[in-house]
Each structure stands twice: as structure tokens, then as C-alpha cells.
Amino acid sequence: MISYAEALEKILKESRSYASEEIELKEAFGRVLSEDIYADRDYPPFHRSAMDGFAILSRDYLPNQNYSYHRELSAGKSMDLEPEEKTIRIMTGAPVPEGFDVVIKIEDTVLSESNGQKIVTFSLKDVKPWQNIAKQGEDLKKGDLVLSKGVGLGTSEVSILASLGKNKLAVVKPPKVHIISTGNEVVPVYTSPLPYQIRDSNSYTVSSILSKYKIQPELVTHVPDSESEITNQIQQGLEADILILSGGVSMGSLDLVPAVLQKLGVELIFHKTAIKPGKPIWFGKRKNTIVFGMPGNPFSVQTCSRIFLEPFLRKSFGQNQIPTYKLPYSTTKQKKGLFTEFFPVRLETTDKTYLSPLTFNGSGDVRAGITSDGLAIFPSETSSIQKEDLVQFLPW
Amino acid sequence: MISYAEALEKILKESRSYASEEIELKEAFGRVLSEDIYADRDYPPFHRSAMDGFAILSRDYLPNQNYSYHRELSAGKSMDLEPEEKTIRIMTGAPVPEGFDVVIKIEDTVLSESNGQKIVTFSLKDVKPWQNIAKQGEDLKKGDLVLSKGVGLGTSEVSILASLGKNKLAVVKPPKVHIISTGNEVVPVYTSPLPYQIRDSNSYTVSSILSKYKIQPELVTHVPDSESEITNQIQQGLEADILILSGGVSMGSLDLVPAVLQKLGVELIFHKTAIKPGKPIWFGKRKNTIVFGMPGNPFSVQTCSRIFLEPFLRKSFGQNQIPTYKLPYSTTKQKKGLFTEFFPVRLETTDKTYLSPLTFNGSGDVRAGITSDGLAIFPSETSSIQKEDLVQFLPW
Numbered sequence: 001m002i003s004y005a006e007a008l009e010k011i012l013k014e015s016r017s018y019a020s021e022e023i024e025l026k027e028a029f030g031r032v033l034s035e036d037i038y039a040d041r042d043y044p045p046f047h048r049s050a051m052d053g054f055a056i057l058s059r060d061y062l063p064n065q066n067y068s069y070h071r072e073l074s075a076g077k078s079m080d081l082e083p084e085e086k087t088i089r090i091m092t093g094a095p096v097p098e099g100f101d102v103v104i105k106i107e108d109t110v111l112s113e114s115n116g117q118k119i120v121t122f123s124l125k126d127v128k129p130w131q132n133i134a135k136q137g138e139d140l141k142k143g144d145l146v147l148s149k150g151v152g153l154g155t156s157e158v159s160i161l162a163s164l165g166k167n168k169l170a171v172v173k174p175p176k177v178h179i180i181s182t183g184n185e186v187v188p189v190y191t192s193p194l195p196y197q198i199r200d201s202n203s204y205t206v207s208s209i210l211s212k213y214k215i216q217p218e219l220v221t222h223v224p225d226s227e228s229e230i231t232n233q234i235q236q237g238l239e240a241d242i243l244i245l246s247g248g249v250s251m252g253s254l255d256l257v258p259a260v261l262q263k264l265g266v267e268l269i270f271h272k273t274a275i276k277p278g279k280p281i282w283f284g285k286r287k288n289t290i291v292f293g294m295p296g297n298p299f300s301v302q303t304c305s306r307i308f309l310e311p312f313l314r315k316s317f318g319q320n321q322i323p324t325y326k327l328p329y330s331t332t333k334q335k336k337g338l339f340t341e342f343f344p345v346r347l348e349t350t351d352k353t354y355l356s357p358l359t360f361n362g363s364g365d366v367r368a369g370i371t372s373d374g375l376a377i378f379p380s381e382t383s384s385i386q387k388e389d390l391v392q393f394l395p396w
Numbered sequence: 397m398i399s400y401a402e403a404l405e406k407i408l409k410e411s412r413s414y415a416s417e418e419i420e421l422k423e424a425f426g427r428v429l430s431e432d433i434y435a436d437r438d439y440p441p442f443h444r445s446a447m448d449g450f451a452i453l454s455r456d457y458l459p460n461q462n463y464s465y466h467r468e469l470s471a472g473k474s475m476d477l478e479p480e481e482k483t484i485r486i487m488t489g490a491p492v493p494e495g496f497d498v499v500i501k502i503e504d505t506v507l508s509e510s511n512g513q514k515i516v517t518f519s520l521k522d523v524k525p526w527q528n529i530a531k532q533g534e535d536l537k538k539g540d541l542v543l544s545k546g547v548g549l550g551t552s553e554v555s556i557l558a559s560l561g562k563n564k565l566a567v568v569k570p571p572k573v574h575i576i577s578t579g580n581e582v583v584p585v586y587t588s589p590l591p592y593q594i595r596d597s598n599s600y601t602v603s604s605i606l607s608k609y610k611i612q613p614e615l616v617t618h619v620p621d622s623e624s625e626i627t628n629q630i631q632q633g634l635e636a637d638i639l640i641l642s643g644g645v646s647m648g649s650l651d652l653v654p655a656v657l658q659k660l661g662v663e664l665i666f667h668k669t670a671i672k673p674g675k676p677i678w679f680g681k682r683k684n685t686i687v688f689g690m691p692g693n694p695f696s697v698q699t700c701s702r703i704f705l706e707p708f709l710r711k712s713f714g715q716n717q718i719p720t721y722k723l724p725y726s727t728t729k730q731k732k733g734l735f736t737e738f739f740p741v742r743l744e745t746t747d748k749t750y751l752s753p754l755t756f757n758g759s760g761d762v763r764a765g766i767t768s769d770g771l772a773i774f775p776s777e778t779s780s781i782q783k784e785d786l787v788q789f790l791p792w
Contacts (some may be wrong), residue, residue, distance in 0.1 A: 353789075
């Protein structure tokens with residue numbers, strides 16, 4: 001059976017490249033750029049006053065001396081200095097006029113009037129050139145690469161795109177996804193199950209993960225363990241870019257999914273990997289369609305989505321992977337066997353931030369993952385984790 | 397000037413309680429529960445086989461002995477044992493019939509046939525009662541509280557709500573929000589600014605933060621620094637639950653927002669707090685409307701949104717605050733003064749996970765925050781951070 005690392009590598013090797021689409025900036029939060037973004041001008045575009053106060057030339061500065069002034073410059077306007085004009089009142093965001101190189105905060109000034117003449121004196125012992133001024137181009141030069149293709153757009157990225165005037169931008173177009181849950185025991189969420197039935201949670205799980213990537217699945221459906229019904233539904237699903245199945249991939253006599261997939265010409269890339277939960281996962285492709293056959297237990301689907309589906313999507317979107325963190329563990333944990341195990345943890349902070357386990361009865365536990373911050377990885381070759389050991393952490 | 401802690405306390409003290417609304421489960425990801433959720437039945441609802449294999453009674457078990465069998469039970473069906481029926485083939489997810497208490501994995505069996513009779517022998521030396529069976533109610537008992545009011549719905553929470561049949565559920569109804577950016581220098585994103593103008597990024601920043609809380613602002617607009625225009629727009633904004641302004645709250649002669657707010661009867665709760673960036677923030681209320689007057693610099697708005705607006709929303713939604721983590725710092729950093737400072741950091745993992753600073757030219761830096769994972773806090777009373785020091789971290 002292949003290892004977790006091998007399984008992930010095989011999945012990433014099959015990454016696709018999806019089309020891009022143009023959207024408006026106000027729809028951009030959470031999307032992934034599919035164009036490089038360059039600075040349209042210098043930022044700041046001018047020597048910008050960073051304070052409300054007075055502009056002056058550092059060479060002319062003397063503490064506790066009277067300077068007369070008569071003009072005021074606010075943001076959004078500009079001004080050329082008059083001959084012999086030694087200082088002006090200036091506001092945050094205004095362009096510092098050519099001839100000045102210092103802004104003194106209003107808090108460091110004393111204002112007065114003498115014979116109808118406005119006077120300012122400064123209390124600072126000395127000043128440094130460019131004090132309280134954001135110099136033109138200090139953040140970005142015109143033409144600088146600001147954001148690269150593949151960057152996920154959070155608040156700071158949306159903010160700079162607005163500053164740069166990217167009212168419209170190219171982002172990755174979500175692929176077409178079909179979700180099929182299988183199983184005779186599975187009934188829709190809105191029904192009252194019979195004693196030996198359970199409700200379909202897996203299609204909701206997968207849809208939730210997809211919504212993080214702004215993917216609205218084209219079809220979400222359920223089929224019983226009937227070869228003809230599974231065949232029909234998979235046939236339709238193979239028209240999508242990604243087909244995600246849950247259930248029917250294990251060792252039972254009604255686990256029909258692998259056989260149907262192969263009968264329909266889907267090439268098997270791997271079946272089963274040495275992980276827990278999620279061991280029976282089936283992965284394959286037909287032409288441009290990628291097929292994830294996930295196991296049926298709810299926490300197996302959550303885990304396989306996080307460790308396999310999301311990395312596939314991110315690579316296909318040109319996006320960096322979510323980093324794996326290494327944080328100290330809050331207690332001890334043992335395992336038997338040589339599988340790589342994944343279990344839900346919370347980040348808990350006392351003197352520092354620890355990974356702390358949650359109650360977890362295994363992959364069929366409907367509670368598993370609730371209020372967790374992500375998954376911890378118990379590596380294959382390790383059989384015990386001690387308090388303070390650094391453990392790999394995958395945030396949700 | 398009040399401290400960061402005092403400012404946050406004053407803001408949280410004004411938290412409101414918003415109405416709830418019923419939505420469908422498929423819309424629930426990212427919303428916040430406004431009802432308590434109880435288990436509708438035991439989970440598992442029956443003694444569920446966790447493996448594909450054979451069910452047997454532990455008392456009857458003997459290794460390497462022939463057991464004849466003739467029936468198979470798959471998920472979604474149930475079965476009463478026949479007299480003298482010592483074992484059945486059973487599939488993952490099927491209910492273990494009364495009279496059996498063990499499931500033996502198919503991998504630990506040998507199947508054969510003798511005189512048309514199907515025979516199984518087991519290779520395990522011994523078995524333990526309830527081996528490979530998820531016992532009825534081991535995850536949840538009927539009536540257990542599963543999720544409380546105020547829980548944010550991630551993948552695991554959506555998954556269990558589906559299992560529990562919560563096709564419809566009550567969540568917090570987003571409050572009505574108006575966003576007003578101010579400033580004569582500010583022009584819309586789709587225009588070419590004059591040399592001393594900049595584009596409006598703040599309303600996009602605030603809208604992005606709000607979208608994390610599924611709030612679609614009712615109005616997003618910009619006004620120049622004109623008392624009458626600001627007055628008209630704020631008057632309209634005071635009909636919302638939350639009014640968020642940016643710009644016009646500092647010391648400049650055109651910083652008209654505080655005076656207009658007070659003239660319109662908005663009670664000042666505080667103006668300015670000892671933080672950087674974000675010092676000039678103005679916070680107040682009129683009847684049920686909460687007013688955030690944020691400074692105009694882009695990173696000030698990102699910071700104030702994260703450290704003040706989000707905590708306000710979460711408390712008002714009945715949701716826990718995003719925890720503050722404590723992680724080791726990757727390098728050294730100095731500061732002057734007694735303000736609490738916030739700066740963008742990335743999580744970087746080498747031997748363990750560190751907070752690592754990003755280039756940051758201050759609150760007016762349009763790049764600030766790009767590709768960062770959150771904000772680090774430089775506490776007011778501290779003047780230097782050393783490598784390996786534990787630093788508070790606020791993820792975005």
C-alpha cells in the first residue's frame with residue numbers, strides 16, 4: 001500500500017490548469033488571482049505627509065523660533081511654494097510641496113498670532129530630513145510586481161488591488177464539480193431515517209470545503225448501492241472536471257464504485273493508502289476528469305478533503321499549499337501500526353500555544369472535528385508523542 | 397489616552413444582540429448558530445460494524461475452526477439471528493445483529509466451501525468483545541447538547557448538522573451596515589487619480605472583513621470633506637445597525653467626522669487609543685446604532701477592523717473571540733514609545749513554527765499585510781522583542 005506522501009505526490013502530479021475569468025473587485029475576496037499585478041504608479045504617488053502639522057525644510061529648522069505662515073494644504077490638493085515661504089500648515093495625506101522635506105506634528109507646535117500674522121513655533125530640539133513624510137515610491141515603484149498569479153485574495157490583497165485601481169481582475173474560474181454520495185443506508189437530510197439508516201452528511205462536507213474555493217458544485221446527488229444507478233450517475237459525473245464520490249470503495253460486497261469506475265474507462269492511479277482515517281480512498285482520471293473516490297465515514301471525508309482534495313485544488317489554481325505548522329503537543333498520545341494518522345486538535349494557549357487533542361472515537365464519529373482548528377499528523381514511523389513534542393498541524 | 401485593552405473593553409461592552417433567521421443547511425457554512433442543537437437519537441444509532449468481515453459472539457470464538465455461514469448483511473438493512481446461526485458476513489455500516497458482539501475483519505479470515513456449504517475460519521488468536529464495532533450511543537446519546545448557540549459553522553459542524561437532520565436551522569441574521577469613506581483626496585477605484593489623489597481602498601477592506609461574517613453592507617459610499625455632505629451621509633448611516641467610517645478623525649482642519657457625529661447626537665465613547673496603527677479611532681453610539689470612525693490609512697483600517705470591529709461582531713453574534721496565540725519570534729524587533737503596536741507577520745516553519753515579520757513602512761503602506769497570516773502584537777510596555785520570545789499573534 002502506498003504511503004501518505006506517495007499518495008499526495010500522485011494526486012498533485014495530476015493537477016490541472018483551469019481557465020480564468022474576469023470579475024469585479026468587490027467579488028474578489030477569497031478568489032485566486034490568475035494574472036500578475038503590477039504597480040500602475042509609485043506608491044506613495046507623491047511625498048505624502050504622514051501627520052497633521054507643519055511642513056518645513058530641515059535646513060531652515062530652528063527650535064523655539066517664530067515662523068509666520070499663511071497657507072494650509074489638505075489632502076487631495078497640491079501647492080507650489082511662494083518665494084520666502086518658510087512653512088505651511090499641512091494635513092495627513094497631503095503632498096509635501098517641493099522645497100520642504102520635514103513635517104512636524106501639530107502636537108509639537110505652539111500657534112499664536114501677532115499683528116494679524118499667524119505664527120508657529122516648534123518645540124523639537126532638531127529634525128531629521130523626511131521625518132513624518134512617506135516618500136514617493138517608498139512602498140512600491142511604478143512597474144513593480146505586486147501580486148503574482150496564484151495569490152489567494154484576503155483583506156490586504158483586496159485593499160491593495162483597490163489602491164492600484166484593479167476594478168476588474170482575472171481570477172481562476174472554478175472547475176465543474178459533481179458530488180455523488182453512495183450507500184443503501186444513506187437517506188437525505190430532510191428525512192426521518194429508519195433505525196438502521198443514517199443521513200447523508202458527506203455531500204455537505206464536500207460542498208463546504210469547495211465553498212472555501214468559491215466552487216459551487218454543479219450537481220450533488222446520492223445513489224444507492226446499485227450497479228446500474230451508480231453507473232448512470234458516474235457516467236454523467238465524468239463530464240465534470242472533478243468527480244467526488246463518497247462510500248463504496250472499501251472491501252464490502254456492495255462496494256461497487258471501483259469496478260464501475262474502471263468499467264467506464266477511468267484509469268486507476270491508486271486505491272488505498274496507509275493513512276487513518278481514509279485508507280480506502282480511490283483516485284483516478286479519465287481524460288480531463290479527475291475522480292476522488294472517498295470512503296463513506298464522515299471524518300474520513302473531512303480528512304481526505306483536507307489532505308488530498310484541497311492540495312489538488314490549490315495546485316490546480318496555481319496557489320501555494322496551506323503551510324504545515326509545527327507546534328508543541330499538550331499531552332501524550334500512542335499509536336500502533338505504521339499508518340500515518342490524522343486526528344482533530346484545537347490550538348490552546350497557556351504559557352504558549354499548544355496543540356490539544358479532542359475526543360475522537362474514530363472515522364465514524366459524527367462529532368469528530370467539531371470546534372477543532374485542524375488536523376494533527378501522527379507520522380507513520382512514530383508510535384508515541386510526548387508532551388512538548390513538536391507535531392505537524394494542518395489548519396482547516 | 398486610553399489603552400488598547402480599555403478601548404477593546406469599551407467596544408465589547410457595547411455589543412448588541414442581533415436577530416436570527418432560518419436558513420437551509422446548504423447555506424450554513426460560515427454562519428453562526430443562534431440555536432442550541434441536540435442529538436435527535438443515539439449516535440451511532442445502532443451497534444455499527446466498523447469493518448467488512450464477519451460478525452460473531454466473542455464467547456463462541458475459536459481460532460482456526462470451521463464456521464459455516466449462509467447470510468450476509470449490508471449497510472441499510474437489519475437481521476434477526478436464526479437459531480444456531482454462529483456467524484454472518486457483515487459489511488461496514490451494517491447493524492450488528494443482537495446476539496453478536498464482535499466483527500472480524502475480512503483480512504483476518506479464510507473462506508472456503510465444503511459440500512455446497514460456505515465456511516469461514518478465523519486466524520486471530522483471540523477476540524475482545526465489541527472489537528470493530530462502534531457501539532450505539534458511543535459518540536452521542538439522544539438529547540445530548542451537540543452544538544451551542546454562537547458556534548461558527550465550519551466543515552465539521554456542517555457535517556454533524558447534516559447527520560442530525562438539521563436541514564433548516566437558525567443562525568444570526570447579519571446586521572445592517574453602512575460604510576462611508578471620506579477624504580477629498582480619495583477617488584473611486586475605477587478612475588485615474590490625479591497626481592495628488594489616491595483611490596478608495598478602505599471600503600473594499602471593510603467589505604472584505606464583513607464578508608467573513610456573511611454581512612453584505614447595505615450601502616458603501618464615499619464623501620468628500622464637506623460638512624454638509626458628511627452630515628447627510630452620516631444621517632442616513634445612523635439608520636443602520638453599524639456605521640463604519642474611514643478617514644476624517646485625526647487632527648487636521650478638515651477632519652470633520654467627530655464634530656458631525658456629535659452634532660447628530662452620536663454619543664462619544666472614546667476618541668483615540670494608544671495603539672499604532674489606528675490611534676485616531678473614534679467610537680460611539682446613538683440608540684441602537686454603533687459607530688466606528690476609523691482612521692484613513694489603509695493598514696489602519698485593516699488593523700482596526702481586525703482588533704476592534706471583528707471582536708465587536710463576534711461578541712454581538714454570541715461567538716467566541718478568535719483566540720490569540722503565543723508563538724516564538726524569528727528575529728529581533730525594537731520599538732520606542734508606550735503604544736501597543738501591531739505589525740503584519742507570516743507563520744514560517746523551520747525546526748518549529750515562528751512568527752516572521754514582513755516589510756512594513758507603516759500604516760500608509762499600501763503593501764502592508766500582503767501575504768501575511770495575521771498581526772503580531774508588540775505590547776505597550778515592551779521595547780524589544782528577541783529571537784525565540786513568545787509573541788502574541790492574531791490570525792486574520
